[in-house]
Amino acid sequence: DAGVIQSPRHEVTEMGQEVTLRCKPISGHDYLFWYRQTMMRGLELLIYFNNNVPIDDSGMPEDRFSAKMPNASFSTLKIQPSEPRDSAVYFCASSHRAGRTDTQYFGPGTRLTVL
């Protein structure tokens, strides 16, 4: 099992540019989560999907952020336009059941730097 795959691993962009982060969950998992890690706030849940449907996007900071899951094996998190305060590590995680969340498996993350 390859685990959760995220791309790119590092992204450096200039303020105002569009950024797209990608995630491939573990095959068979029906939940997908997007998190953002910063020093000040730790790990924050941005949005999560169940069976490709967004369930809770209350953590999405503002309209500049959007996420999609067109099929069970792919999700994107887009920031348009990007700002320096968006610089963080973005994690994707997946799990295979509802209920207790000890089965969330995280990808290696995408480190985003917005200049």
Place this chain on the structure above:
Amino acid sequence: DQQVKQNSPSLSVQEGRISILNCDYTNSMFDYFLWYKKYPAEGPTFLISISSIKDKNEDGRFTVFLNKSAKHLSLHIVPSQPGDSAVYFCAASLSNFGNEKLTFGTGTRLTIIP
């Protein structure tokens, strides 16, 4: 508003000694708590969890203690090993949210000194 707090950003412990990581929470509706471990350039991995109906859960060298009245939990690692050097995140979930959402703390960086 940080509902899960880890007030110690870092902790250094001698190899072989006990490491104690602390976590406080403000929402009394949290009923399940987890610890995740994170190495550099990797995603967090699940370490150990505890339900609010218990006050202790043990898994090998790792023990989590829950004090509901104080809204406090701690992770004990005995004995500490160099491979335990990592960032540890405390997390909590609400039963009435179907358990999918996790609220994380800011993390504590543990360094084990050989």
